[in-house]
Structures are given as C-alpha cells and as structure tokens.
Amino acid sequence: MSNLGNKIAWFYRRASVMPLREFVLRLARFLRDVTTYFLIKYVGETQPNIFFKNNLKKKSFFFDFENSGVEWFLPEKYRKACILEADSSLRHQFSFFELKNHYFGTVIQWNYDYKNNIQSSLQYAPFLALRSFRNISDIKYVFEHNKHQDLPRLAQAYLITKNRQYLDELISRVDSWIDQCPFMFGVQWASPSVSAYRLISWTITFDLLSGCDAFSEPFFERWARSVYQHIYFVSKNYSLFSSAGNHLISEATGVFVASLRWQEFFSGRERDFLDRASKQAFSILLEAMGSQFFSDGVNREQAVSYHVFSCNQMFLSYWVGLKSGISFPASFGDRLRRAGEFLKTILNANDMPPNYGDEDSAWAFRLAADDSNKFINLLDILSVLFNDSSLVFRGTLSETAYWFFGARAAENNQLIDDKSLPAVRNGALEENYYPEGGYYVATFDRGTNKEAFFFLDCGPLGMDSTGSHGHADALSFCMSLGGVKVFIDSGTYVYKDTRERQRLRSTSAHNTLYFSDIKNQDEYLGPFLWGERHLASGHVVKPGSFFAEVKWYSGETHCRETMIEHNLITFTDHWCGTSLPSIAFHLNPQLQEFVRQVQSDCISIETDEFCCRVYARDQHIRLKKTLVSPVFYQLTETSKLEIRPAMVKGTQITEISWEFK
Template sequence: MARMTWLVNRLRCMSVAEVGYRVQQAAVTRLGKRIDAGAPPPLPRALTLRLQGAPALDAAERAALLDDAERILAGHVLLFADRRFDVGAPPAWNRDPDSGVTAPAVFAGDLQVTDRDKVGDIKHIWELNRHLHLVRLAQAWALTGEERWARALAAQLRSWLDQCPPSTGPNWTSSLELGIRLINWSLAWQLCGGEAGPLFAGEEGERLRADWLASIHAHCRSIARHLSRHSSANNHLIGELAGLYVASSTWPCWRASHGWREQARRELETQAQAQFARDGVNREQAFAYHVFSSEFLFVAGLLGQASGEPFSRNYWGVLQRALRFLRSVMDVGGHVPMVGDADDGAVFRLDATGASRAAQLLALGDAVFGGGSHAHPGARWLLHALPGPRPDADAHETETGWAFPDGGYLLFGANFGTAREIKGMLDCGPLGYLGIAAHGHADALALTLSVAGEECLVDPGTYSYWQAQKWRDYFRGTAAHNTVRIDGLDQSVSGGRFMWLKKAGAAIERMPQSPHDFDFRGSHDGYQRLADPVRHVRSVRFDGASHTLVVRDEVAARRPHEVELFWHFAPELNVRLTSTGLSARGKGFTLQMQAVGADLKLELVRAAEHPPLGWISRSYEAKEPCDVLRITTVSSAVPVECRFTINFI
C-alpha cells in the first residue's frame, strides 16, 4: 500500500512527456537484461597527463594522508563526513557496512533498493562504491613511490570488478553513482601514471587493464541510456553528465566515446545555466547540493582545460557566481547555514583533514580564478591531478554580496568579515527545483543568524534519508525551521521522502535597501490550501547601529488558528527562559529576546521524540539535542513580534 501511494503521488508530479519517458526507460532496462554484451575491444589510446610526483604538502598533511591510506589497507574506510566503517580487506562491495546486509547479485533492474531487508541501507553501499578511498591509495603511491600502494589499489579494483560485473547488483542501480565512480577512477588513473603506471605491469596487470576498460565502457553505456530527465533532472543529471564527460575524455577508446563526450559537454553547459540562478544560487535550495553540483562542474571543467578542450566563458561564469554566493552566506567562523537536504555526498575527497568542503571549494575557486596560492590541500591535489591553463573567466567578479532575490536569499547584519560580525540570512525563495522539489525543506521565510563567527539561530539540517519516516518528516518539515507553522501542518504537502505535492510559494513584498539597515516584508501561500485559508506575512528589520533584530509575524484568516513560532539555537549556546522572553549566551556575545503578542505561551524544548523537536544534525546519520523556543497562540489576526538585542562580550 505504501509503495502504491508513492507511485500515485509520483505520477501526480509528472508531465505526460515524463510518463512517456519513464515507460521508455523501463523498456530500455528490460531490453538491456537480454542484449547487454561485453565492451568492444578498446582502441589503443587513453588520456594520460604524465603527472610528476605529488603536490607540495607539509609534514602534517602528508602524515594524515598516509595514516588514512594505512587504515584503508586494514579495511577501515571513511564514509560520509566522519564515520569510519569496517568494510573488509578487500571490501565486500555489495554489503551494507552498517547493517551487514548483503544485496543479492541479481540484474540491477530487478533490485528494489529501498527494501532494507534485502539490500540494507543503499546509501551506505553507494557511498563505499563511489571509490573516493581508492584515490587515497593512488595519492599514497604518488607521495611515496612505494609499490605496495599500487598493489593495494590494483587488488581493490580487481575485487570490485569480480564482485560487481556490469548490470549486476546494487552498484549498477543509479547512474549518478556510476558517474561519481568514473570520476574517481579517472583521478586514480592519472595519479598512478595512466597506462604506463605500475597498475598494469605484467600479465595480471594487462588483465586488470582489459577488465577495467570493459567496465568503464559498461559504465558509460549505462549512463548514456539512463540519464535523469524531467522532474529528476537535478544534481543527478549534472553528476551523470560530468562522469560521462570525464570518462569519455580520459578513455576515448571506443567509437561511441566521441558522441558521449560531445553530448555530455553540450548538456553540462546547458545544465549549469539551468540549475543555477542568475545570482549564483543552486535552484535545489539545498546548500550541500550547491557545493556538490559545483564540484562536478569544476572537475569536468578542469579536465576540459587539461585536455585542451575548454568549456565556455559562460560555464565558468556560473561557477564564479556560485562561489560568490557561497562566500557571501559563509560567516566569519566558516559556517554555512544547513539549508535544505544534505547527505555529506562528495564528488572527491583529496584531503585528509576533514576540513569543510565549502572551504575547499572556495579555495579551489581562488586558485582557478584568482591565481591564489592553493592553500587547501584538496584543491592542490585536484589541480595537480588535472593540470591545465586558467579558464577564460571574468576577473572582476564581485567577491561577496548580500541580495540574491532570484535564488531567494537576503543577508542582513553588520561588520561582515570581522571579529564583530553579525550575519543573518532570510529564506524567501522557492521550495526547490522542478516538479518534485526533492531536496527542498518546508522553510519559507525562515531565517538563521550567527554572531562573532558563532552559530546562533540555526537550521537543524537533514539527519537521514532512510531512518524512520518520522525523522525524515521532522527534519524537512516546518517545525524544524525558524518560521511559523499553522494548525500543526507543514507549509508544503509531502508526497514521499523526496517529493512535495503542494509547494509553498514565497513572495518579496518590500525589498530591503542594505544589509545593515534591513527592512523586509514578505509572505507565502502555503496555508492558502486550508478550508479557512491563512496568509502568513513576515517582516524582518535589522538596525546595524543598535544591533537589534525585530521579526514580526502576522497571520490573516477568517477564523482563529493554532499558530506556532519556532526558534532553534545552536547546541553550544547557554539558553534559558526569562520572565519576558529568552536569553542566550555564546563565547563572544549575549542575545536577549522579548516576545510580544496576545496570549503567548513560551516553551523551551530539547530532545523531544514524540513528536520530534529540539534536534540538530551536522552530519549524515548523526543528530544531537539543541534548544528550541516554541511560541504558541491561537489567533486569526493578532501579530507576534520577537525583538532580539545582541551585545558583544
């Protein structure tokens, strides 16, 4: 019944053209089960960039990288942001390393990857099989020249090719995963010396090369047949195209390679423009996927530079604007608000420090566009693996901004970039991208705030895609964001874990003139669907001289409704209720809040589970308690006004 409900909801989000495409894809999958054959013999040519050694690393960077490589040899691999799993040596590639469930080695089109009893958590399997850790072994070889690292890499590849033949098992069920794997295979290929490297020495090496190339051909063929289209054409399509472009450029070994490369290149140019707003915001309204998609575009672009087939100035302009937005929303402490979905997915992992991927991306942009000093080790490694001239780009792109109305974000505050920084962000954009808005959250008119580089009012993040439904619903729901909920209902109507059926639309009614003298008014229509329609209007004023933030929420309806207003505080803060409101204290600031309205009830909630409230997730599959102020009243018109006063210690 749950599966049937999901199918009905999914059909409701599809156009007639998409239904036809899905039927065609199902036929292609079934046909592939019968007619897929091995790869044709490769032509004797591949792209080998003839790299020399490794980039300059300090002693600590070198030691951390080699320590991680040693752990991989022992079967302990870092997955997601910071969780290390025992995957085996060599790994059991079709096993979920968390639950221990091994997916059956059947035709990939017959697998239901959401069946946890038979497959486990598919996210864990896919994460291991992206092969980010294989690049670490190639880095260790490039650093030391020790053959044991090349042998370890060859052994891992050999075991994967044996356990995961084309079209068989869970690792052939997602074109995006195939694309990421191809990118990391390309990086490992270059860092290990390409065709002349130690991987392919001797008879065993020749067999490894032949089998690897056959699998690469099957990857490319599968991606080209199963590109994400229509309402699924989000970061998945960018990742699939990037993988297809990188593979067909690195290994232009078959007659189809030229066509794959040109198609991928052409569509990447188009998707870069389509999936990023004119002001640089990724249209999925999920900041982690903003970084993720940018990583794909960078890898493809850099390989184009290295191979003498550069992408256009417009393509690089998209990346410049994307970095400008990311740099703008990051506070002086390096924090980026956790807007929308996040699963810690990375296209590549080239540093061993666990540093912020947003910081790595900005460092990469500084090096590529500004000729910077490659301060981040991950950026240094990527530019070493994919060397080439600087792209044709606008050298005068503004470093930061505060107004991103096309993407739907406005910044307010004072002293940006200094130790006394106050930086707030208001979300006044769409729910997400395309028909299902898969990675957006029901967060219209929510805001975040950091002070002196410390997070204060936070977006609690994502936690998990596949844990119990209540957790998925909570973290993407309205109650998990600093905004208003009516009658206990989310602003938008969910149709599944990655689907919204009815989407709240936000509108800017009064545009501020500056971040330090900020005066905003906006509304959304998410509760117009109720039998007694409700209109939520939020006004936000920030005065930079007095460090005062005033948020006024109005609801307009014919009859009274339950109104809840939520404020989520970072776990590191000391938060307590006062007689008139709330007090929060950080390392370098204090914040006082007063709430004014009719019959208000103020309640501080922490770590509630039934229903969930008072949680934050800073990495995938991890959550911790945080304090949430819930303000409730019953009203049809009386506004609620919250006044925040910030003082530095």
C-alpha cells in the same frame, strides 16, 4: 495502510509530477532492459576492444607533479594527512555516516551493507526491488563505499611516498570490485548516479598515476573495459525530466570526464561511441548550468550541500574540458563564478554556512581529507581557477587546490596571506540579496570574532518538478555570532521516509511561523517529493530593512518585516490563517547549557563570548525540548523557543539583541 497500499500510493504520487514524455521514456527503457537481459543470458556480454599503450602518459588534468615533485608543491600538513588516511584505508578501516574506523574484512564485500550486516542480491540490476531492500537495509551504506572516493587518496599517497603497497591495494580493490559486480548484475548497476561517482573516482585515480607505468596490460585492459561499460550504462540511463537535478549533473560529469580521458585507448565503434557520449554529456552540462543555477548563482535545489556538490561537478567538467581543448561559452564560467561568490557570502566567521535544505555529507569527488571543510575547498579551487583571491577569506589553500594547480595555488596563497582581513570592527552593515534564489544575507563586522551574521530564506521550495532536496522553510532565518551558530536549521538526519524525515523537512522544524493544525507550507508527498507549493517573495525596503512574504499552498499567509541595527534584529510577523500560529526558534545544541528563562517574555543565551536575548513583545516565550540533526544520521536534543499568539490573524513583534564581551 498495508505495504501494497503504501506502494500504490507512492507510485501514484510520483507519477503525478511526471510529464507524458517521461512515461514514454521509462517504458522504452524497461523494454530495452528486458531485451538486454535475454541477450546477456543467451548470447553473452559484448566486450569492447581495448588498445593498450606501453606508455599511458598523457598530459594530466592535474599539476605536473611528476617533474616538479609532490614535496615541492604540497604543504607538509597535507602530505601527512593523506598518508594517515591512506594507511587506514590499507587496513580496510573506513569511517562514513555512523561507521567509525569500521573494519571491512580482508576482502571488501562490495554488495554488503556493513552497518546492518545485510548482503544485497546479485540479480539483474533493472529487476532489483531496491525499495524492498531499503525497508530492511540502508542503501546509502552500500553505495557510499562503492563511490571509491578513497582510491584517489591511495594514488596520492603513492605519489607522495612511492610506496608500492598503496598502488597494490588500489589495483586489488578495482580487481575485486569487477569480480564481485559483473556488468548489469547487482545493486552497483542499479544507480547511474553512483556509477558516475565511481567513474569520476576511477578517472581521477588513473590520471594521477598515468605517468608512473603503474599498471600491467591485463589489469589495465580489464579496468578500461569496465570504464567503458560504466560510460555506456550511465549515458543510456540519464536521470531526466522529474528525476533531473544534481543526479543528472553528476552523471553527465562522469561520462564527460571519463570519455575524454579514456577514449584514446579505444578505436573503431567504441571510440566513436565515446566521442558521441562526451558531446552529449557536454550538451547536458551546458543546459544544466542554465537550468539548475539561477543567474544570481544560487542552485535551484535550495540546499547548500547540493549547491556545493553541483558546483564541484561543474568545476571538474569545466577544468577537464579546458585541459582537453574544449571551449565553453563565457556564460558557463561566469555562472560558476557567481555560484562561488554566493557561497562566500553565506559563510560566517568560522567558514560555515547555514545548513538549509537537505545535507548528506556527500563529496562530488575528494582529493582532500574527508573531514576538511568542503565549502572552503570549493572556494579555494575557484579562486585559483579564476585567479581571484577575493573568493577566499584567509589561511592556506585547501589540498585539492594544490593537486589541481600546484605552483598557481602557491602563488594565490601568497596573495591571500598578503591580504588584510575582509572586515574591520567598525560596525558597518553588509547586505546581499539574491532575488532569484530568494536569500537575504546581512552581516556586521564580517570575518571578525565580533561578526553578527543573519540569513533569511524567501525563495522557492526546490527543483520545479519534485522539490526533492528542498525544505518547507520559507521566511525561516539562521543566525550566528562571532562564528558560533545560535539559531540553526534543524537538518536532515536520514533520507528514508521516516517520521523524523518528515518532521525535519516541515515548516514547524524551522525558524519561522507555522500553524498548529498544518505541518507544512507545501504539500508533502514523499521523502523527495512535494506537491503543491508555497509562493514566496522579498525585497530590500532600505538599508537594514527587508520585507518577505509567503502564501502557503493551503491559503494561509505570513509576512515578516526584518529591521537590522547594530546589536539588534526586530521581526514583525503578520499572519492570517484558520488555526493558531507558533513562531519558532531552534537553538544550536552546543548552546543548550547557556540558555535560561529571564522572564516569561525573555530568553537569554550567555556564553563566555557573547550574551544574546530574545524578547517577545506582549507574549510568553516557551522553552521546549526537540531533536535536530546537525550531521547526517545524527539526532541531537536541543531547545526550541516558541511564541504562541492566541489569534488566527494578527501581528507579533520579536527582538533579538546581543552583546560581545
């Protein structure tokens, strides 16, 4: 199909999930953007008035480190890590996605794709053909360093060392961004979500430094003016209707947090606008907590990475709101807490979850090393927020918790140190089922080096309108032994509409049953778009027994009975389709060297820590090579175990057993 044909087909599919009100909204915004273009071109840009205060100090959202001293509350290992990262940032060496310590030049080019060496044009943002740019470049490489999530690290390094070079670099970076990215021109004004990430980074950075007399009046006024423009742009371009999801949460968080922090520097109509913007954002956040999180705490994106991402945004809004004297309904904090409890439940002994759904390594905001565990990072801040040490397992709290809570983090850390490990090697089975989110979790000896962890998905696809970040993975499972992942989710790789993107989201790329002539349980329409969906459900039959079923959008059915005993899981799969099925098991690439075929019906994975065997009753198990994506932008070869019953309707029993050494 020609490029024009592809574009027409994509627009048709995208329009098919949009309600009439969304068409009206998009048309209204288009007409507004055209009008704004001519106003800027012929009348000029309206400049908000800034009220500069000689003392910018206001009670911070963060711990009062100015009076207490960073060295008093922040553990030394975190101080060293922060300085190390900030020094790399000073040298303009950055690492994200496939770029490792990549030098960005003497002056950072903010509209440049450093991976593909392509400069984006400085056209009026609403008229930019972003889809055409994506065909020759990768917009994520442009957007990533424009989130400015390294700026808080420079501010933190300055607070730790009082070395002026960190502050000068921070100021220079903001100045150069404003120079290169004039309001409403260029790719940086094309995405309200990315603008919101930047707004959050700027606000956190400013708040960290607000008591340091760090900024000159000309720079501050220039920065505050750009902040106002960001708030205006994001609040006028919220991702609504079929575009809502984590984008809307991020945008509302950016507007809410920034409006509350910066509004004291504006007066008159600008102050009135920021007050209205914060109230609108607050209303959106309250509604989103109910509409984007199930009551059992599971995020509706059906992707663990976005669960954590959205929780972090909700936490930041909640914390800044409370610090600003805003009251939240009790249900908001309760659901946020439940989201944390769900996350804790799905972490294995190495503090890692099954990587279900899309994952792109994104942070909502970052006050810790970029290679730190973002799952533990979230649980740590929630544990201190709710004064609940049961939300974390063990060890020192993350750096982020110390920056927000200071002495409270230290006190909570003592509670954690005083706790014994959450499980004893007594062989006890712990089960949790989340009926709305559709996840069943079972563990033996939780939290120990003999832990057996099992996770099964029997939930919906994703957000109601588009499905966006969900995968066609109903009745798929993941498993780890002693914290080592054995059977894994295949991952994401990229967000472009490539063959690999399509394959990794398909049912055949997950640990479940699929049919030979049908790729998906759900109708694939695009890289973030699903059409007709599967219907799935599950229930606990009795302790150690779980039943789940799925009806494909095309009519095929699959039921999976799971029996869990100590050292043994038994699957009984029933299916009815129009073509032959395959039952797949995707192996962790790190275990490839340990896998061998014992018999035609048995596969063994034996390491120094455990021996795991997969046995297919009355069927052969085939080993084949495939590609999975453990990390975004990375493909790795691994082994895929396949069982291929020669019946379009039938039953297959498969056993997974294990022994620890």
